[in-house]
Amino acid sequence: MKCAITAFQQEQKKRTRSVQDAMYALNGKWKISIISSICCFGKRRFSDILNDVEGISNRMLSKELKELEINQLVKRTILDTQPITVQYELTEHGNTLQTIISNLAEWGVVHRNKITGKKVESIETSCNEKIDV
Amino acid sequence: MKCAITAFQQEQKKRTRSVQDAMYALNGKWKISIISSICCFGKRRFSDILNDVEGISNRMLSKELKELEINQLVKRTILDTQPITVQYELTEHGNTLQTIISNLAEWGVVHRNKITGKKVESIETSCNEKIDV
DNA sequence: CGGCATCCTTACAGATACTG
């Protein structure tokens, strides 16, 4: 009995660690936005992402892109232009994130509506922040 | 053309926000473990969770449970025992998280194996440290 | 253009002690 519980706990622990590995790869204030930006355009340059992701600083963009690259979610290519430009794109592995992100987005909508007391409409719902350019 | 891109960007921005809402509900070092603990046992008392989740302090447990409760993922019931005990259980909405968590766990395993260079075996695999940097 | 280095301010989380 106690043994069974312990085994289950171990399984839960592994599960937890796996989820945290996943969360760790996505953590940071901007990762999702960055991935969205790149995935939206297929290929994207540093300064383009800087514009896409509202509010991010070049320091943070650089840092989080590097982390994404280390985690093999994003591929970095230096183009031999003058001055040089750098192109980012999702790796194959990065693309597998899209399902996860879709799930999270879907659940996020439900969740937000749950919390704000609104009923589910679509992903188009709620806030109406200003969006320029 | 520019208009279409802008529309797409707006959609991405909403998507991003939705994902962040979801991530926000799950963020914090212990949330997944706490949810796992509760969900594993159905109902669980404060001190039980404190034991289940290895390394957590009562301060953090209290804080994260409160956040989970605010997010309507967890239901808190004060039992009229002597001394009082408090019981936690997942709400219906909290249970919808399990799919998400499974997805993340699954992806986490693949991801860890990708990063560590091992091939996928099962959820039982590999390292017991944080990935990277 | 695409960064890195530096400085600085806050947010987060651990340890410890205390309360109804």
Add this chain to the structure above:
DNA sequence: CAGTATCTGTAAGGATGCCG
């Protein structure tokens, strides 16, 4: 038992400037 309060170190993140 189930928390709260306080104190403190660390890490995240913003602002700015410099460089190949």
